[in-house]
Amino acid sequence: NLFPALDDDERDQLVLRLVLATSVQSGRLHLKSSPFALRWLSRFSTCIRPLSPIYYRFCDEVIWLNKVPVTLGQGFGFLSDEIEKLSLVITDHQKIVDHDIEKIGVFSDKWQCIYAAVTPSEASAFRVVLSGRKLLWASRLCPQKRPELLPKIIAAARERIPDLHICVFGSIENVVSYERLFDANGLSYSGPFNQFEDVNPHEYDALLYTSAFDGLPNIILEAMSCELPVIAPDVGGIAEAIQDGETGFLVKNYGDEDQLVKAYVDAILRLYADPDRTRAIANTAKELINSRHNVGAHRKIVRQLFIDKE
Incomplete structure (x- = not known):
């Protein structure tokens, strides 16, 4: 929004300069999966490797063709290319960890499942058929x-x-x-x-x-x-x-x-x-x-x- 005239290449370079200019020696770079993050990290993973990049991965996009689920490979393809340069891959469930490790076969210690924290509710919402x-x-x-x-x-x-x-x-x-x-x-x-x-x-x-x-x-x-x-x-x-x-x-x-x-x-x-x-x-x-x-x-x-x- 600040620089509407920039194209993707210029935006990528601007973000790289910002990251490098504001990072500290012991800092970490956290990246949530998105088309921008995948593109940017694929371009500059070597440059930001000292920042121990941590990638957050939750799911792969799935489409249905002729009643068959087809998993789109952008996220997984990124991992297979860049896993060596990532410090950690954080997920919110174990199934995708097992899937990735089975398919990639190396660096299995980099995946970590962290289940989301939920603040307990003191009140119960259970009501099945109390009224309607x-x-x-x-x-x-x-x-x-x-x-x-x-x-x-x-x-x-x-x-x-x-x-x-x-x-x-x-x-x-x-x-x-x-x-x-x-x-x-x-x-x-x-x-x-x-x-x-x-x-x-x-x-x-x-x-x-x-x-x-x-x-x-x-x-x-x-x-x-x-x-x-x-x-x-x-x-x-x-x-x-x-x-x-x-x-x-x-x-x-x-x-x-x-x-x-x-x-x-x-x-x-x-x-x-x-x-x-x-x-x-x-x-x-x-x-x-x-x-x-x-x-x-x-x-x-x-x-x-x-x-x-x-």
């Missing part, structure tokens, strides 16, 4: 999150549960793409949100989550922390938090959209079929968050990586 049947969907409305599934899910689910309603929260990345999304009966949009508490989770029976690819989303962990049951697809690292029938309702990631919608509806029916069992699932989910995602455990591993190694 309401599900929460909260995320960005964009192709990755697959909100286009929602009209199909609510239409199929209302054949069995006529009064079911799905309330959608989140920022819309392309309004034109989703302007007719909420014409479906039982589906409503409530606007964007800044933090999980803003959506009033105690007003819903469960979090319904859809996604084509992911790491281990914070919204799922936050729902589990307040005993809000979660229905989510088996993509990325989600299965590390949602064990089907134990800590939530895990939906098989079918390539066929009709099968996928049916799997979501089946999970919704299971949610309501046995409230006592659903409460036990919600309790177990909260216990997992309290034990594995507590702030103390998070700080301990961060200290081990960035302080104790000094």
Whole structure:
């Protein structure tokens, strides 16, 4: 914004000069995955190697072709080229660590899974069918999150549960793409949100989550922390938090959209079929968050990586 006349090459060089000018001898350079970060680090990884670059990796983009998931290779290709020059690769779930190490085969000690810290919720949001049947969907409305599934899910689910309603929260990345999304009966949009508490989770029976690819989303962990049951697809690292029938309702990631919608509806029916069992699932989910995602455990591993190694 400050230099609109610069092209990508000039921007890259400007950022390099800024980094080198402001860094200290014992400093570290932290890079979150983005098209800019990948391009920039690929160009200048040799120059900034003394800064012990740390790369944060959460997922690879996936598209569906003829009902088959195809993983796009930009992020992985970057790693295979630059892993020797990176100090650490930080992830938020173990599955992608195992995947990368299996494929690359060297420098396995550079990967580190740090599960996100979640502040425990003292209040429980559990309520299954206290008054009406309401599900929460909260995320960005964009192709990755697959909100286009929602009209199909609510239409199929209302054949069995006529009064079911799905309330959608989140920022819309392309309004034109989703302007007719909420014409479906039982589906409503409530606007964007800044933090999980803003959506009033105690007003819903469960979090319904859809996604084509992911790491281990914070919204799922936050729902589990307040005993809000979660229905989510088996993509990325989600299965590390949602064990089907134990800590939530895990939906098989079918390539066929009709099968996928049916799997979501089946999970919704299971949610309501046995409230006592659903409460036990919600309790177990909260216990997992309290034990594995507590702030103390998070700080301990961060200290081990960035302080104790000094």
